[in-house]
Structures are given as C-alpha cells and as structure tokens.
Amino acid sequence: MKEVRVEDAVGMVLCHDLTEIVPGKFKGCAFRKGHIIEEKDIEKLLDIGKRYIYVWDLDEGYVHENDAAKRMVDAAIGQGITYGEPKEGKITLKAAYQGVLKINLDLLYQVNEDEAICFSTIHGNKVVLEGKALAGARVIPLAVKKEVIEKFEKICKEQGPLIEVFPIKKAKIGIVTTGSEVQSGRIEDKFGPVLEAKAKELGAEIVGQVFPGDDAEKIKEAILSFLEQGVDLVEVSGGMSVDPDDRTPKAIRDCGGEVITYGTPVLPGAMFMLSYVNGTPVVGLPGCVMYAKRTVYDLMVPRILAGERLTRRDFILLAHGGQCQNCEHCVYPDCGFGQ
Numbered sequence: 328m329k330e331v332r333v334e335d336a337v338g339m340v341l342c343h344d345l346t347e348i349v350p351g352k353f354k355g356c357a358f359r360k361g362h363i364i365e366e367k368d369i370e371k372l373l374d375i376g377k378r379y380i381y382v383w384d385l386d387e388g389y390v391h392e393n394d395a396a397k398r399m400v401d402a403a404i405g406q407g408i409t410y411g412e413p414k415e416g417k418i419t420l421k422a423a424y425q426g427v428l429k430i431n432l433d434l435l436y437q438v439n440e441d442e443a444i445c446f447s448t449i450h451g452n453k454v455v456l457e458g459k460a461l462a463g464a465r466v467i468p469l470a471v472k473k474e475v476i477e478k479f480e481k482i483c484k485e486q487g488p489l490i491e492v493f494p495i496k497k498a499k500i501g502i503v504t505t506g507s508e509v510q511s512g513r514i515e516d517k518f519g520p521v522l523e524a525k526a527k528e529l530g531a532e533i534v535g536q537v538f539p540g541d542d543a544e545k546i547k548e549a550i551l552s553f554l555e556q557g558v559d560l561v562e563v564s565g566g567m568s569v570d571p572d573d574r575t576p577k578a579i580r581d582c583g584g585e586v587i588t589y590g591t592p593v594l595p596g597a598m599f600m601l602s603y604v605n606g607t608p609v610v611g612l613p614g615c616v617m618y619a620k621r622t623v624y625d626l627m628v629p630r631i632l633a634g635e636r637l638t639r640r641d642f643i644l645l646a647h648g649g650q651c652q653n654c655e656h657c658v659y660p661d662c663g664f665g666q
C-alpha cells in the first residue's frame with residue numbers, strides 16, 4: 328500500500344472503499360476497493376475531498392484480482408461457457424447453450440489447493456440450460472503473486488479444460504415397448520408419452536415406436552431394425568426385472584455388441600441396462616422410468632446423447648447420491664440425486 332496524489336493515481340488500484348456524503352441527499356460508496364483509477368475519476372475524487380489516496384503498490388510481481396480472475400477463467404474453460412466482466416474481483420461462468428456440464432474434478436481440486444485461489448462450481452454431469460450460472464472464479468487477496476496465476480494456467484493447459492458444456496446431439500431415437508399386455512391392447516401404453524416428453528426436453532426426436540410383446544427374438548428383431556435405420560439411440564421399455572416374461576436383457580444381449588451394465592446403484596432405476604451395438608447405444612428401461620419423475624434415465628441418457636462413451640465405472644460412481652429423495656416438489660437437477 329502506498330499514498331499517492333490523486334492526480335498521479337491513474338492506472339493504480341484503490342485499496343479501500345471511498346465514501347461520498349451529500350448532506351440530506353446521499354451517503355454511499357463513490358469508489359470501491361479494487362477500482363482502477365481512470366483519468367475521469369480525478370475530478371470526482373477532488374470533489375469528495377481527496378487529495379491523496381491509498382493505492383495498491385502493484386509492483387512487478389503481482390496480478391490484480393480482476394486480471395487474475397480473467398486469466399483463471401480463460402485458462403479453465405472449454406466449449407460452451409460464457410462470462411462477463413469481473414465484479415468485485417469475481418467472474419461468474421454461465422452456460423452458452425443447453426448441454427451436459429463436465430467438470431474435471433482432479434483438476435478442480437488441484438487448482439484449489441492454493442489457498443489464494445477460489446474456483447467454485449455446481450455439480451457436473453447434469454443437464455444445464457442456457458444462461459445457467461455454473462461456476463465462480465476469484466483470488467482471495469486483492470492482488471496475488473504472478474506465480475500463482477502462472478501455475479494455474481500451466482496445469483489447466485496440461486490437464487484442461489477444467490469446465491465445459493458438451494452439446495447434446497439432436498438425436499433420433501427408436502422405442503421398443505415390450506409387454507404382451509401392451510401389445511394386445513389390454514392396457515394402454517404409458518411409456519411412449521413419457522419417453523416422448525423426455526426426448527423433447529433434450530431436443531431429440533422419436534422416429535418410431537414398436538410393440539413386439541414379450542418374445543426375446545421379436546424384441547431383438549425390433550432393436551436391430553431400428554439400428555439398421557441408423558437411429559442414434561434405441562430405448563427398450565419394460566421387461567427388465569425377474570418375471571419369466573421379462574426378456575428384455577436377453578434380447579439386448581442377443582443383439583451382440585458390448586454390454587456395459589445390467590444393473591445400476593440408482594433408485595429408481597436399479598434395473599437399467601446399457602449396451603453398445605456396433606457403437607450405437609441401446610438402453611433397457613425398467614418400469615420406474617415410466618412411473619417416477621426422475622430416474623437413472625435422467626442421469627445417464629443426456630450424457631449418452633452428449634457423446635460420452637459410458638463405462639461401468641461411470642455407473643458405479645452414481646452410488647453416492649444414487650438414492651432419489653422423492654421430494655414432493657421435485658427440483659431436479661438442482662438436488663443431490665446422482666451427485
């Protein structure tokens with residue numbers, strides 16, 4: 328901190344707030360701590376009775392908090408992130424479009440090891456809408472040693488991006504709805520409308536829905552037929568549990584390809600299945616997806632449509648937070664489900 332004449336302070340950083348009082352009219356902050364003095368500020372400073380002010384002695388080795396925040400953000404972001412000017416040293420990062428938020432957790436924790444750094448995010452792997460606030464970045468002191476920012480930039484360059492939004496593909500989806508009771512018309516199909524609404528939410532299109540009953544061979548043929556049509560995802564509904572009529576897992580296996588999982592540590596959604604047949608994802612959806620408001624579907628299908636090739640490990644990681652609290656007023660994705 329050093330004392331300078333107001334006229335000599337242009338370009339320097341104010342160390343503390345400066346108060347203006349106009350009797351009977353106004354009392355408040357005329358200039359905030361951290362403000363960089365501009366030519367046009369000189370008159371005003373003189374008007375409020377300042378001839379000398381304290382400014383931050385930004386010698387060579389330091390970076391002001393506003394510049395630090397900007398450099399941190401530039402180093403950390405990948406696709407799909409927007410941000411504005413720093414406010415009181417902090418920059419807020421927002422989603423540029425609807426997509427799946429990805430946070431590199433190892434990197435996030437690594438940059439925050441330095442106590443001068445504050446890089447704080449919401450939870451990743453969930454759908455975020457355009458304009459959603461995702462993260463905030465700032466340094467703790469008013470100015471930091473330049474090495475702190477240089478290290479931040481270096482590790483982000485090596486391991487980044489730290490934060491990005493994967494766009495969700497405008498996918499074509501085929502639905503195979505199993506169950507003899509639905510095929511015969513004994514009961515009305517309730518799965519189709521639910522999957523239609525969920526697809527719409529993600530900007531995807533349902534290109535067809537078929538009702539092959541409970542025969543594994545017929546279910547398999549229906550899946551393969553959608554794959555031949557070149558859909559981006561096949562959703563097979565029902566028949567995922569343990570009754571003798573539940574043939575869906577067998578039918579999906581019989582399509583060949585790589586089964587990633589049959590079973591997930593998520594409730595609702597324990598009996599979910601994911602397989603990749605010639606690279607195209609095929610999901611087996613248990614009855615709860617039709618019934619419950621949010622399930623494993625909402626955790627994983629957006630990620631699939633955002634182009635992630637999921638592994639068994641991705642499903643294991645759902646266990647902590649995999650139990651939905653079934654709140655009366657559902658605020659998903661702004662809750663702990665799947666985190």
Ligand SMILES: Nc1nc2c(c(=O)[nH]1)N[C@H]1C(S)=C(S)[C@@H](COP(=O)(O)OP(=O)(O)OC[C@H]3O[C@@H](n4cnc5c(N)ncnc54)[C@H](O)[C@@H]3O)O[C@H]1N2
Pocket residue numbers: 504505506508509514515516517518519564565566567568569570573596597598612613614615616617
């Ligand atoms: N012994 C066990 N039983 C069940 C288990 C278990 O672990 N052990 N898991 C339960 C869970 S969790 C779920 S979820 C369901 C899984 O159900 P499925 O995917 O096998 O569903 P279905 O048996 O085909 O049908 C269940 C129920 O839903 C009706 N349904 C199915 N499809 C439609 C449709 N398109 N439209 C309207 N209604 C539909 C169906 O008629 C049944 O009433 O299993 C639990 N059981």
Ligand code: MOO
Pocket residue numbers: 593594595596597598599613614615616
């Ligand atoms: O497996 Mo059920 O799918 O949890 O509700």
